[in-house]
Amino acid sequence: MAAQPRVFIVSGPSGSGKTTVVEHLLRAVPDTMFSVSYTTRKPRAGEQDGREYSFVSREKFEEMIAREEFLEYADVFGNLYGTHAGVLAEAEKNKKDLVLDIDVQGARQVKAKLSGAVAVFLLPPSRQELERRLLARGQDSSEVIARRLEMARREIESYDNFDYLVVNHDLQETCTQVEAIVQVRREQCGASGAAIAGRANSFHAQAAAARRETTSERVSGILETFGSSSA
Numbered sequence: 001m002a003a004q005p006r007v008f009i010v011s012g013p014s015g016s017g018k019t020t021v022v023e024h025l026l027r028a029v030p031d032t033m034f035s036v037s038y039t040t041r042k043p044r045a046g047e048q049d050g051r052e053y054s055f056v057s058r059e060k061f062e063e064m065i066a067r068e069e070f071l072e073y074a075d076v077f078g079n080l081y082g083t084h085a086g087v088l089a090e091a092e093k094n095k096k097d098l099v100l101d102i103d104v105q106g107a108r109q110v111k112a113k114l115s116g117a118v119a120v121f122l123l124p125p126s127r128q129e130l131e132r133r134l135l136a137r138g139q140d141s142s143e144v145i146a147r148r149l150e151m152a153r154r155e156i157e158s159y160d161n162f163d164y165l166v167v168n169h170d171l172q173e174t175c176t177q178v179e180a181i182v183q184v185r186r187e188q189c190g191a192s193g194a195a196i197a198g199r200a201n202s203f204h205a206q207a208a209a210a211r212r213e214t215t216s217e218r219v220s221g222i223l224e225t226f227g228s229s230s231a
């Protein structure tokens with residue numbers, strides 16, 4: 001197989017802070033690039049084709065599926081989203097690490113295909129806190145918020161697919177902790193340690209604390225706040 005770039009997946013329920021964390025990573029970690037996904041959803045105000053997403057019709061997306069162009073794709077809330085397989089070659093060519101902001105279905109597919117991909121899952125501290133954040137965002141109707149909360153429970157149940165679990169109590173601390181994970185993994189596989197000089201001890205401790213093996217008990221507590229499955 002051709003050489004692969006390092007791949008970092010950031011996933012988590014809607015309202016878990018993914019977008020901010022990904023923006024932080026791209027700024028703070030050298031030589032990273034964002035994997036711009038394809039989607040059939042309509043652009044929101046302020047979004048630019050080719051920057052947040054490549055916006056395409058469902059027909060075009062389905063043609064791309066038929067041509068097996070996607071590394072992964074999934075239906076999220078009735079829209080299709082996918083990572084084009086070509087981003088791997090592009091990152092490799094430009095000597096960049098790839099950062100993917102994708103849902104849990106996509107994370108599972110990428111992990112199955114690229115065993116070296118590192119997957120980080122962001123969690124809200126509780127259902128109540130996630131609901132408060134979604135309401136404060138003011139983007140969704142109460143019906144959509146109810147659906148997002150139900151979806152969040154199902155997503156959190158799949159935490160087993162992830163290498164690291166980060167509970168987002170404080171967005172700034174969460175950004176630093178995910179940065180620590182990425183920096184430590186880069187250092188472990190040969191990137192220059194210069195980027196973390198002086199912060200190495202703290203980064204190693206933060207990354208170790210987020211390992212799934214260490215945090216999975218806390219996830220059970222968070223899942224309890226979501227109540228039992230209504231499926």
Ligand code: 5GP
Nearest residue numbers: 037073074076081082083101102103105106
């Ligand atoms: P939004 O429409 O709010 O930007 O994103 C909705 C969800 O789709 C988010 O959970 C986001 O992480 C996910 N998503 C974005 N791009 C992709 C992709 O290429 N593949 C998959 N599987 N999910 C994606």
